Amino acid sequence: MKIFTFDTTLRDGTQGESVSFSVDDKLAIAQKLDEVGIDYIEGGWPGSNPKDQEFFRRAAVELKLKHARLTAFGSTRLARNPVEEDRNVRALAEAGTPVVSIFGKTWHLHVKRALGITPEENLKLISETVKHLKDHGKEVVYDAEHFFDGYAFSPEYALETLAAAHQAGADVLCLCDTNGGMLTARLAEIVAVVRKRLAGVIGIHTHNDSDMAVANTIAAVGAGATHVQGCMNGYGERCGNANLASIIANLEIKLGHNTVGPEKLASLSSVCRFIAERANLPLRNDQPFVGKSAFAHKGGVHVSAVLKDSATYEHVSPERVGNLQRVLVSDLSGRGNVLYKLKQLGLADRLNEDARARLLERIKQMEHEGYELEAAEGTFELLAREALHPELRFFEVESYDVATRAFGTTVSRTTAAVTLLAQDEVLSETAMGHGPFNALHLCLRKCLAKLYPQITEVHLKDYKVRVLDSYKGTAANVRVLIEWSDRRKSWSTVGVSDNVIEASWKALVDAIRLELMRLTEKDGASEPAVEG
Numbered sequence: 001m002k003i004f005t006f007d008t009t010l011r012d013g014t015q016g017e018s019v020s021f022s023v024d025d026k027l028a029i030a031q032k033l034d035e036v037g038i039d040y041i042e043g044g045w046p047g048s049n050p051k052d053q054e055f056f057r058r059a060a061v062e063l064k065l066k067h068a069r070l071t072a073f074g075s076t077r078l079a080r081n082p083v084e085e086d087r088n089v090r091a092l093a094e095a096g097t098p099v100v101s102i103f104g105k106t107w108h109l110h111v112k113r114a115l116g117i118t119p120e121e122n123l124k125l126i127s128e129t130v131k132h133l134k135d136h137g138k139e140v141v142y143d144a145e146h147f148f149d150g151y152a153f154s155p156e157y158a159l160e161t162l163a164a165a166h167q168a169g170a171d172v173l174c175l176c177d178t179n180g181g182m183l184t185a186r187l188a189e190i191v192a193v194v195r196k197r198l199a200g201v202i203g204i205h206t207h208n209d210s211d212m213a214v215a216n217t218i219a220a221v222g223a224g225a226t227h228v229q230g231c232m233n234g235y236g237e238r239c240g241n242a243n244l245a246s247i248i249a250n251l252e253i254k255l256g257h258n259t260v261g262p263e264k265l266a267s268l269s270s271v272c273r274f275i276a277e278r279a280n281l282p283l284r285n286d287q288p289f290v291g292k293s294a295f296a297h298k299g300g301v302h303v304s305a306v307l308k309d310s311a312t313y314e315h316v317s318p319e320r321v322g323n324l325q326r327v328l329v330s331d332l333s334g335r336g337n338v339l340y341k342l343k344q345l346g347l348a349d350r351l352n353e354d355a356r357a358r359l360l361e362r363i364k365q366m367e368h369e370g371y372e373l374e375a376a377e378g379t380f381e382l383l384a385r386e387a388l389h390p391e392l393r394f395f396e397v398e399s400y401d402v403a404t405r406a407f408g409t410t411v412s413r414t415t416a417a418v419t420l421l422a423q424d425e426v427l428s429e430t431a432m433g434h435g436p437f438n439a440l441h442l443c444l445r446k447c448l449a450k451l452y453p454q455i456t457e458v459h460l461k462d463y464k465v466r467v468l469d470s471y472k473g474t475a476a477n478v479r480v481l482i483e484w485s486d487r488r489k490s491w492s493t494v495g496v497s498d499n500v501i502e503a504s505w506k507a508l509v510d511a512i513r514l515e516l517m518r519l520t521e522k523d524g525a526s527e528p529a530v531e532g
Protein backbone atom coordinates (compact mmCIF):
# COMPACT_ATOMS: atom_id res chain seq x y z
CA MET A 1 0.00 0.00 0.00
CA LYS A 2 1.17 3.55 -0.68
CA ILE A 3 2.03 5.33 2.58
CA PHE A 4 2.69 9.06 2.19
CA THR A 5 5.81 10.42 3.85
CA PHE A 6 5.78 13.86 5.42
CA ASP A 7 9.15 15.19 6.58
CA THR A 8 9.23 17.92 9.20
CA THR A 9 13.00 18.04 9.83
CA LEU A 10 13.00 21.67 8.70
CA ARG A 11 10.18 22.68 11.06
CA ASP A 12 9.68 20.36 14.06
CA GLY A 13 13.27 19.10 13.69
CA THR A 14 14.70 22.56 14.20
CA GLN A 15 12.90 22.72 17.56
CA GLY A 16 15.47 20.18 18.82
CA GLU A 17 17.84 21.74 21.35
CA SER A 18 21.04 21.45 19.32
CA VAL A 19 19.58 21.67 15.83
CA SER A 20 19.92 24.86 13.85
CA PHE A 21 19.82 25.36 10.09
CA SER A 22 20.57 28.42 8.01
CA VAL A 23 18.30 29.20 5.07
CA ASP A 24 20.96 27.74 2.76
CA ASP A 25 21.01 24.55 4.86
CA LYS A 26 17.24 24.29 4.66
CA LEU A 27 17.22 24.71 0.90
CA ALA A 28 19.95 22.09 0.45
CA ILE A 29 18.17 19.64 2.77
CA ALA A 30 14.83 20.15 1.00
CA GLN A 31 16.51 19.34 -2.30
CA LYS A 32 17.99 16.15 -0.78
CA LEU A 33 14.65 15.09 0.69
CA ASP A 34 13.10 15.50 -2.74
CA GLU A 35 15.83 13.33 -4.27
CA VAL A 36 15.13 10.52 -1.81
CA GLY A 37 11.44 10.59 -2.74
CA ILE A 38 9.75 12.20 0.29
CA ASP A 39 6.16 13.20 -0.58
CA TYR A 40 5.80 16.31 1.61
CA ILE A 41 8.51 18.62 2.94
CA GLU A 42 7.41 20.93 5.72
CA GLY A 43 9.72 23.90 5.33
CA GLY A 44 8.85 26.04 8.33
CA TRP A 45 6.37 28.41 9.88
CA PRO A 46 6.21 31.54 7.70
CA GLY A 47 4.08 33.41 10.21
CA SER A 48 6.51 32.91 13.07
CA ASN A 49 9.93 34.18 12.01
CA PRO A 50 11.81 36.03 9.27
CA LYS A 51 14.16 33.10 8.56
CA ASP A 52 11.25 30.89 7.54
CA GLN A 53 9.73 33.71 5.49
CA GLU A 54 13.03 34.03 3.64
CA PHE A 55 13.12 30.26 3.17
CA PHE A 56 9.75 30.20 1.42
CA ARG A 57 10.62 33.26 -0.67
CA ARG A 58 13.86 31.68 -1.89
CA ALA A 59 12.34 28.19 -2.17
CA ALA A 60 9.85 29.48 -4.73
CA VAL A 61 12.74 30.55 -6.97
CA GLU A 62 15.63 28.24 -6.12
CA LEU A 63 14.15 24.84 -5.28
CA LYS A 64 13.69 22.44 -8.15
CA LEU A 65 11.47 19.79 -6.63
CA LYS A 66 10.79 16.83 -8.89
CA HIS A 67 8.40 14.98 -6.63
CA ALA A 68 7.90 16.46 -3.17
CA ARG A 69 5.21 19.01 -2.32
CA LEU A 70 6.50 21.88 -0.25
CA THR A 71 4.42 22.59 2.84
CA ALA A 72 4.07 25.65 5.06
CA PHE A 73 3.11 25.21 8.69
CA GLY A 74 0.95 27.38 10.93
CA SER A 75 -1.92 27.42 13.38
CA THR A 76 -5.66 27.92 13.18
CA ARG A 77 -6.68 31.57 13.30
CA LEU A 78 -6.56 33.46 16.59
CA ALA A 79 -9.95 33.65 18.30
CA ARG A 80 -10.01 37.44 18.10
CA ASN A 81 -9.33 37.70 14.34
CA PRO A 82 -11.69 37.09 11.44
CA VAL A 83 -9.97 34.40 9.35
CA GLU A 84 -9.21 36.64 6.35
CA GLU A 85 -7.50 39.20 8.61
CA ASP A 86 -5.47 36.74 10.67
CA ARG A 87 -1.79 37.49 10.08
CA ASN A 88 -0.68 33.89 10.53
CA VAL A 89 -3.32 32.44 8.21
CA ARG A 90 -2.50 35.09 5.63
CA ALA A 91 1.20 34.19 5.79
CA LEU A 92 0.20 30.55 5.12
CA ALA A 93 -1.99 31.45 2.17
CA GLU A 94 0.79 33.61 0.74
CA ALA A 95 3.73 31.25 1.37
CA GLY A 96 3.54 30.06 -2.24
CA THR A 97 3.33 26.37 -1.34
CA PRO A 98 0.80 23.91 -2.76
CA VAL A 99 0.27 22.42 0.72
CA VAL A 100 -0.29 23.92 4.16
CA SER A 101 -0.39 22.11 7.46
CA ILE A 102 -2.24 23.75 10.30
CA PHE A 103 -2.49 22.65 13.86
CA GLY A 104 -5.58 23.03 16.00
CA LYS A 105 -6.50 22.14 19.56
CA THR A 106 -8.09 18.83 20.59
CA TRP A 107 -7.71 18.91 24.34
CA HIS A 108 -10.01 20.83 26.66
CA LEU A 109 -7.05 21.72 28.86
CA HIS A 110 -5.49 23.65 25.97
CA VAL A 111 -8.74 25.08 24.65
CA LYS A 112 -9.68 26.53 28.01
CA ARG A 113 -6.27 27.30 29.50
CA ALA A 114 -4.11 28.18 26.52
CA LEU A 115 -6.71 29.75 24.23
CA GLY A 116 -9.23 30.81 26.86
CA ILE A 117 -12.20 30.01 24.61
CA THR A 118 -15.11 27.56 24.69
CA PRO A 119 -14.93 24.15 23.01
CA GLU A 120 -17.55 25.30 20.49
CA GLU A 121 -15.52 28.37 19.52
CA ASN A 122 -12.50 26.12 19.00
CA LEU A 123 -14.48 23.99 16.51
CA LYS A 124 -15.30 27.17 14.63
CA LEU A 125 -11.62 28.22 14.48
CA ILE A 126 -10.70 24.84 13.01
CA SER A 127 -13.46 24.75 10.48
CA GLU A 128 -13.11 28.35 9.28
CA THR A 129 -9.33 28.15 8.93
CA VAL A 130 -9.42 24.90 6.97
CA LYS A 131 -12.17 26.20 4.71
CA HIS A 132 -10.38 29.49 4.08
CA LEU A 133 -7.20 27.71 3.01
CA LYS A 134 -9.15 25.27 0.84
CA ASP A 135 -10.79 28.27 -0.81
CA HIS A 136 -7.26 29.47 -1.61
CA GLY A 137 -6.64 26.23 -3.47
CA LYS A 138 -4.37 24.62 -0.88
CA GLU A 139 -4.03 20.98 -0.01
CA VAL A 140 -4.62 21.07 3.75
CA VAL A 141 -3.03 18.75 6.31
CA TYR A 142 -4.87 19.23 9.59
CA ASP A 143 -2.60 18.44 12.58
CA ALA A 144 -4.74 17.56 15.59
CA GLU A 145 -2.41 18.71 18.34
CA HIS A 146 -2.45 16.61 21.56
CA PHE A 147 -4.96 14.35 19.86
CA PHE A 148 -4.36 11.34 22.10
CA ASP A 149 -4.32 13.34 25.34
CA GLY A 150 -7.48 15.11 24.25
CA TYR A 151 -9.04 11.77 23.39
CA ALA A 152 -8.21 10.42 26.84
CA PHE A 153 -10.06 13.37 28.39
CA SER A 154 -13.03 13.35 26.01
CA PRO A 155 -13.17 10.95 23.08
CA GLU A 156 -16.29 12.56 21.69
CA TYR A 157 -14.85 16.08 21.63
CA ALA A 158 -11.56 14.88 20.12
CA LEU A 159 -13.51 13.23 17.30
CA GLU A 160 -15.65 16.38 16.87
CA THR A 161 -12.53 18.48 16.22
CA LEU A 162 -11.48 16.04 13.50
CA ALA A 163 -14.96 16.03 12.03
CA ALA A 164 -14.90 19.85 11.92
CA ALA A 165 -11.65 19.78 9.92
CA HIS A 166 -12.89 16.96 7.72
CA GLN A 167 -16.19 18.65 6.87
CA ALA A 168 -14.36 21.89 6.06
CA GLY A 169 -12.37 19.95 3.45
CA ALA A 170 -9.07 18.95 5.14
CA ASP A 171 -7.21 16.48 2.93
CA VAL A 172 -5.33 14.76 5.76
CA LEU A 173 -6.37 14.37 9.39
CA CYS A 174 -3.12 13.93 11.24
CA LEU A 175 -3.26 12.60 14.79
CA CYS A 176 -0.47 14.04 16.93
CA ASP A 177 1.09 12.54 20.05
CA THR A 178 2.49 15.96 20.82
CA ASN A 179 3.79 15.15 24.31
CA GLY A 180 5.18 11.79 23.17
CA GLY A 181 3.74 9.89 26.11
CA MET A 182 1.62 7.29 24.35
CA LEU A 183 2.26 3.57 24.50
CA THR A 184 1.78 1.57 21.37
CA ALA A 185 -1.24 -0.64 22.04
CA ARG A 186 -3.50 2.18 23.23
CA LEU A 187 -2.42 4.50 20.44
CA ALA A 188 -3.24 1.86 17.83
CA GLU A 189 -6.70 1.30 19.36
CA ILE A 190 -7.49 4.99 19.10
CA VAL A 191 -6.25 5.25 15.52
CA ALA A 192 -8.52 2.31 14.65
CA VAL A 193 -11.53 4.13 16.16
CA VAL A 194 -10.78 7.24 14.11
CA ARG A 195 -10.31 5.13 11.00
CA LYS A 196 -13.80 3.65 11.52
CA ARG A 197 -15.50 6.96 12.22
CA LEU A 198 -13.99 9.19 9.54
CA ALA A 199 -13.27 8.81 5.85
CA GLY A 200 -10.20 10.23 4.11
CA VAL A 201 -6.49 10.08 4.80
CA ILE A 202 -5.46 9.57 8.44
CA GLY A 203 -1.96 10.74 9.36
CA ILE A 204 0.23 10.10 12.40
CA HIS A 205 2.74 12.45 14.07
CA THR A 206 4.53 11.14 17.16
CA HIS A 207 7.22 12.36 19.52
CA ASN A 208 9.77 10.16 21.20
CA ASP A 209 9.46 11.03 24.90
CA SER A 210 8.61 7.42 25.78
CA ASP A 211 11.09 6.04 23.21
CA MET A 212 8.07 4.71 21.32
CA ALA A 213 7.79 7.12 18.41
CA VAL A 214 8.80 4.80 15.57
CA ALA A 215 6.88 1.84 17.02
CA ASN A 216 3.81 4.04 17.52
CA THR A 217 3.98 5.24 13.93
CA ILE A 218 4.30 1.72 12.55
CA ALA A 219 1.38 0.59 14.74
CA ALA A 220 -0.72 3.53 13.55
CA VAL A 221 -0.12 2.41 9.96
CA GLY A 222 -1.26 -1.06 11.00
CA ALA A 223 -4.45 0.55 12.35
CA GLY A 224 -5.21 2.43 9.15
CA ALA A 225 -3.00 5.56 8.94
CA THR A 226 -1.60 6.14 5.45
CA HIS A 227 0.35 9.37 6.04
CA VAL A 228 3.41 9.34 8.33
CA GLN A 229 5.17 12.38 9.72
CA GLY A 230 8.66 12.46 11.23
CA CYS A 231 12.14 13.95 11.16
CA MET A 232 15.26 12.48 9.64
CA ASN A 233 17.64 11.23 12.36
CA GLY A 234 14.82 11.72 14.88
CA TYR A 235 15.58 15.40 15.45
CA GLY A 236 12.92 17.44 17.22
CA GLU A 237 11.63 19.08 20.37
CA ARG A 238 12.76 17.48 23.69
CA CYS A 239 13.53 13.80 22.90
CA GLY A 240 12.84 14.28 19.22
CA ASN A 241 10.23 13.32 16.66
CA ALA A 242 9.72 9.87 15.23
CA ASN A 243 12.76 9.07 13.11
CA LEU A 244 11.44 9.15 9.56
CA ALA A 245 14.42 7.20 8.22
CA SER A 246 13.61 4.22 10.46
CA ILE A 247 9.90 4.52 9.68
CA ILE A 248 10.56 4.40 5.94
CA ALA A 249 12.97 1.46 6.22
CA ASN A 250 10.54 -0.54 8.35
CA LEU A 251 7.51 0.20 6.18
CA GLU A 252 9.36 -0.69 3.00
CA ILE A 253 11.43 -3.66 4.06
CA LYS A 254 9.46 -5.26 6.86
CA LEU A 255 5.88 -4.53 5.80
CA GLY A 256 6.17 -4.27 2.04
CA HIS A 257 4.51 -0.84 1.86
CA ASN A 258 5.47 1.67 -0.77
CA THR A 259 6.99 4.89 0.61
CA VAL A 260 9.99 6.02 -1.44
CA GLY A 261 10.46 2.75 -3.33
CA PRO A 262 13.37 0.30 -3.14
CA GLU A 263 15.67 2.22 -5.45
CA LYS A 264 15.59 5.46 -3.47
CA LEU A 265 15.66 3.56 -0.19
CA ALA A 266 19.26 2.70 -1.06
CA SER A 267 20.21 6.38 -0.64
CA LEU A 268 18.70 6.60 2.87
CA SER A 269 22.04 6.36 4.71
CA SER A 270 23.67 9.03 2.62
CA VAL A 271 20.70 11.39 3.08
CA CYS A 272 20.84 10.94 6.87
CA ARG A 273 24.58 11.64 6.87
CA PHE A 274 24.06 14.70 4.68
CA ILE A 275 21.45 16.12 7.05
CA ALA A 276 23.62 15.40 10.12
CA GLU A 277 26.50 17.14 8.39
CA ARG A 278 24.33 20.19 7.69
CA ALA A 279 23.10 20.16 11.30
CA ASN A 280 26.76 19.98 12.38
CA LEU A 281 25.88 17.01 14.59
CA PRO A 282 27.54 13.62 14.45
CA LEU A 283 25.28 10.93 13.03
CA ARG A 284 24.81 8.52 15.92
CA ASN A 285 26.89 5.39 15.26
CA ASP A 286 24.16 3.19 16.72
CA GLN A 287 21.35 4.80 14.74
CA PRO A 288 19.31 1.90 13.35
CA PHE A 289 19.63 1.18 9.61
CA VAL A 290 21.88 4.14 8.76
CA GLY A 291 24.47 4.47 11.56
CA LYS A 292 28.06 3.38 11.09
CA SER A 293 27.63 0.57 13.64
CA ALA A 294 24.22 -0.61 12.39
CA PHE A 295 25.86 -3.51 10.55
CA ALA A 296 29.20 -3.64 12.41
CA HIS A 297 30.23 -6.99 13.87
CA LYS A 298 32.66 -7.28 16.72
CA GLY A 299 32.25 -10.54 18.65
CA GLY A 300 34.32 -13.35 17.16
CA VAL A 301 31.36 -15.76 17.10
CA HIS A 302 29.23 -13.21 15.28
CA VAL A 303 31.91 -12.46 12.75
CA SER A 304 32.68 -16.03 11.82
CA ALA A 305 28.93 -16.64 11.31
CA VAL A 306 28.38 -13.41 9.34
CA LEU A 307 31.26 -14.29 7.02
CA LYS A 308 29.43 -17.53 6.15
CA ASP A 309 25.99 -15.95 5.85
CA SER A 310 25.29 -12.31 6.73
CA ALA A 311 21.65 -13.13 7.63
CA THR A 312 22.92 -14.86 10.78
CA TYR A 313 23.38 -11.51 12.55
CA GLU A 314 21.77 -8.91 10.26
CA HIS A 315 18.03 -8.24 10.26
CA VAL A 316 18.13 -6.73 6.79
CA SER A 317 20.87 -6.49 4.24
CA PRO A 318 22.76 -3.20 4.66
CA GLU A 319 22.80 -2.46 0.91
CA ARG A 320 19.02 -1.98 0.90
CA VAL A 321 19.39 1.19 2.98
CA GLY A 322 22.72 2.17 1.46
CA ASN A 323 24.78 1.13 4.47
CA LEU A 324 27.80 -1.16 4.75
CA GLN A 325 28.68 -4.27 6.67
CA ARG A 326 31.75 -3.71 8.82
CA VAL A 327 33.84 -6.12 10.79
CA LEU A 328 35.64 -4.65 13.77
CA VAL A 329 38.97 -5.68 15.09
CA SER A 330 39.18 -5.67 18.86
CA ASP A 331 39.96 -7.77 21.89
CA LEU A 332 36.68 -9.62 21.29
CA SER A 333 37.96 -10.59 17.88
CA GLY A 334 38.40 -14.06 16.61
CA ARG A 335 40.48 -15.05 13.64
CA GLY A 336 37.50 -14.35 11.38
CA ASN A 337 37.70 -10.60 12.10
CA VAL A 338 41.40 -10.49 11.29
CA LEU A 339 40.91 -12.52 8.14
CA TYR A 340 38.12 -10.22 6.98
CA LYS A 341 40.25 -7.11 7.50
CA LEU A 342 43.26 -8.71 5.82
CA LYS A 343 41.08 -9.55 2.83
CA GLN A 344 39.95 -5.93 2.65
CA LEU A 345 43.63 -4.90 2.55
CA GLY A 346 44.45 -7.57 -0.05
CA LEU A 347 46.89 -9.20 2.39
CA ALA A 348 44.94 -12.33 3.36
CA ASP A 349 46.78 -14.74 1.06
CA ARG A 350 50.17 -13.38 2.00
CA LEU A 351 50.08 -14.09 5.74
CA ASN A 352 50.15 -17.72 6.81
CA GLU A 353 48.04 -19.13 9.61
CA ASP A 354 50.82 -18.71 12.22
CA ALA A 355 51.46 -15.09 11.28
CA ARG A 356 47.73 -14.36 11.51
CA ALA A 357 47.54 -15.94 14.96
CA ARG A 358 50.52 -13.83 16.12
CA LEU A 359 48.88 -10.73 14.70
CA LEU A 360 45.69 -11.47 16.60
CA GLU A 361 47.63 -11.93 19.86
CA ARG A 362 49.41 -8.63 19.32
CA ILE A 363 46.10 -6.86 18.68
CA LYS A 364 44.57 -8.30 21.85
CA GLN A 365 47.58 -7.20 23.89
CA MET A 366 47.41 -3.68 22.49
CA GLU A 367 43.66 -3.43 23.15
CA HIS A 368 44.36 -4.52 26.71
CA GLU A 369 46.76 -1.57 27.04
CA GLY A 370 44.02 0.81 25.90
CA TYR A 371 44.53 0.88 22.14
CA GLU A 372 41.39 0.93 20.09
CA LEU A 373 41.87 -0.50 16.63
CA GLU A 374 38.24 -0.33 15.55
CA ALA A 375 38.61 3.26 14.52
CA ALA A 376 42.36 3.14 13.88
CA GLU A 377 42.35 1.11 10.71
CA GLY A 378 45.73 2.57 9.77
CA THR A 379 47.35 1.13 12.87
CA PHE A 380 45.84 -2.27 12.09
CA GLU A 381 47.17 -2.07 8.55
CA LEU A 382 50.64 -1.21 9.84
CA LEU A 383 50.58 -4.21 12.20
CA ALA A 384 49.53 -6.47 9.33
CA ARG A 385 52.20 -5.13 7.02
CA GLU A 386 54.85 -5.42 9.74
CA ALA A 387 53.86 -9.04 10.23
CA LEU A 388 54.43 -9.51 6.51
CA HIS A 389 57.72 -7.59 6.41
CA PRO A 390 59.30 -7.60 9.86
CA GLU A 391 62.60 -6.52 8.27
CA LEU A 392 61.16 -3.18 7.09
CA ARG A 393 61.63 -0.56 9.81
CA PHE A 394 62.73 2.50 7.76
CA PHE A 395 63.89 4.36 10.85
CA GLU A 396 64.31 4.02 14.61
CA VAL A 397 63.66 6.81 17.07
CA GLU A 398 66.74 7.57 19.12
CA SER A 399 65.24 10.44 21.12
CA TYR A 400 62.91 13.37 21.02
CA ASP A 401 62.61 16.44 23.12
CA VAL A 402 59.97 19.16 23.23
CA ALA A 403 59.62 22.32 25.28
CA THR A 404 57.02 25.07 25.50
CA ARG A 405 57.93 28.37 27.03
CA ALA A 406 55.35 30.95 27.96
CA PHE A 407 56.13 34.65 28.25
CA GLY A 408 53.71 36.48 30.45
CA THR A 409 50.16 35.39 29.76
CA THR A 410 49.83 35.57 26.01
CA VAL A 411 52.93 34.47 24.09
CA SER A 412 54.26 30.95 24.09
CA ARG A 413 56.93 29.31 21.97
CA THR A 414 57.44 25.62 21.35
CA THR A 415 60.63 24.02 20.12
CA ALA A 416 61.35 20.35 19.47
CA ALA A 417 64.39 18.24 18.67
CA VAL A 418 64.32 14.74 17.19
CA THR A 419 67.11 12.23 16.57
CA LEU A 420 66.56 9.20 14.35
CA LEU A 421 68.63 6.33 13.03
CA ALA A 422 67.99 5.51 9.41
CA GLN A 423 70.14 3.69 6.88
CA ASP A 424 73.14 3.74 9.24
CA GLU A 425 72.91 7.49 9.55
CA VAL A 426 72.12 9.58 12.60
CA LEU A 427 69.60 12.26 11.66
CA SER A 428 68.94 15.20 14.01
CA GLU A 429 66.74 18.20 13.50
CA THR A 430 65.14 20.96 15.53
CA ALA A 431 62.06 23.00 14.73
CA MET A 432 59.70 25.56 16.15
CA GLY A 433 56.01 24.91 15.82
CA HIS A 434 52.47 25.85 16.72
CA GLY A 435 52.45 23.76 19.87
CA PRO A 436 54.38 20.62 20.74
CA PHE A 437 52.80 18.21 18.30
CA ASN A 438 53.29 20.48 15.32
CA ALA A 439 56.93 21.07 16.31
CA LEU A 440 57.56 17.31 16.56
CA HIS A 441 55.86 16.66 13.23
CA LEU A 442 58.06 19.30 11.56
CA CYS A 443 61.22 17.77 13.09
CA LEU A 444 60.30 14.28 11.93
CA ARG A 445 59.63 15.53 8.43
CA LYS A 446 62.90 17.42 8.30
CA CYS A 447 64.82 14.34 9.45
CA LEU A 448 63.26 12.09 6.85
CA ALA A 449 62.83 14.53 3.96
CA LYS A 450 66.08 13.60 2.24
CA LEU A 451 65.66 9.82 2.47
CA TYR A 452 61.90 9.67 1.96
CA PRO A 453 60.65 12.84 0.27
CA GLN A 454 57.22 11.21 -0.34
CA ILE A 455 56.19 11.62 3.29
CA THR A 456 55.84 15.37 2.98
CA GLU A 457 52.39 14.69 1.49
CA VAL A 458 51.09 13.22 4.74
CA HIS A 459 49.06 15.76 6.66
CA LEU A 460 46.74 15.75 9.65
CA LYS A 461 42.98 15.86 9.08
CA ASP A 462 41.56 15.31 12.54
CA TYR A 463 42.85 14.82 16.08
CA LYS A 464 40.93 13.38 19.00
CA VAL A 465 42.04 12.71 22.53
CA ARG A 466 40.21 10.66 25.10
CA VAL A 467 40.90 10.02 28.78
CA LEU A 468 40.94 6.27 29.49
CA ASP A 469 40.99 6.04 33.29
CA SER A 470 39.62 9.32 34.52
CA TYR A 471 39.74 8.24 38.18
CA LYS A 472 43.49 8.90 38.00
CA GLY A 473 42.78 12.56 37.35
CA THR A 474 45.46 14.38 35.40
CA ALA A 475 47.72 11.30 35.63
CA ALA A 476 45.27 9.28 33.54
CA ASN A 477 46.19 7.42 30.37
CA VAL A 478 44.96 9.03 27.21
CA ARG A 479 44.26 7.63 23.80
CA VAL A 480 45.01 9.87 20.84
CA LEU A 481 43.35 9.06 17.54
CA ILE A 482 44.64 10.94 14.51
CA GLU A 483 43.25 10.95 11.01
CA TRP A 484 45.76 11.49 8.22
CA SER A 485 45.56 12.02 4.51
CA ASP A 486 48.05 11.97 1.65
CA ARG A 487 45.53 13.28 -0.92
CA ARG A 488 44.91 9.77 -2.29
CA LYS A 489 43.41 8.28 0.82
CA SER A 490 42.98 8.84 4.50
CA TRP A 491 43.68 6.61 7.48
CA SER A 492 43.73 6.81 11.26
CA THR A 493 46.39 5.79 13.73
CA VAL A 494 46.24 5.56 17.49
CA GLY A 495 48.64 6.06 20.39
CA VAL A 496 48.18 5.41 24.11
CA SER A 497 50.20 6.83 27.00
CA ASP A 498 49.88 8.73 30.26
CA ASN A 499 51.59 11.53 28.36
CA VAL A 500 49.51 13.15 25.63
CA ILE A 501 52.65 14.16 23.68
CA GLU A 502 53.96 10.62 23.70
CA ALA A 503 50.57 9.19 22.64
CA SER A 504 50.46 11.69 19.78
CA TRP A 505 54.06 10.94 18.82
CA LYS A 506 53.33 7.18 18.61
CA ALA A 507 50.36 7.81 16.34
CA LEU A 508 52.50 10.13 14.22
CA VAL A 509 55.39 7.68 13.84
CA ASP A 510 52.96 4.86 12.93
CA ALA A 511 51.28 7.03 10.30
CA ILE A 512 54.63 7.80 8.64
CA ARG A 513 55.80 4.17 8.86
CA LEU A 514 52.56 3.01 7.25
CA GLU A 515 52.92 5.49 4.41
CA LEU A 516 56.49 4.28 3.76
CA MET A 517 55.38 0.66 3.98
CA ARG A 518 52.65 1.20 1.41
CA LEU A 519 54.92 3.10 -0.95
CA THR A 520 57.52 0.35 -0.74
CA GLU A 521 54.89 -2.29 -1.49
CA LYS A 522 53.59 -0.23 -4.37
CA ASP A 523 57.05 -0.16 -5.91
CA GLY A 524 56.68 -3.93 -6.07
CA ALA A 525 59.87 -4.53 -4.12
CA SER A 526 59.82 -7.10 -1.39
CA GLU A 527 63.09 -5.58 -0.26
CA PRO A 528 62.86 -2.05 1.03
CA ALA A 529 63.57 0.51 -1.67
CA VAL A 530 65.92 2.27 0.71
CA GLU A 531 68.27 -0.66 0.80
CA GLY A 532 68.19 -1.25 -2.97
Ligand SMILES: [Zn+2]
Pocket residue numbers: 012178205207241
Ligand atom coordinates in the same frame (compact mmCIF):
# COMPACT_ATOMS: atom_id res chain seq x y z
ZN1 LIG B 1 5.51 17.76 16.70
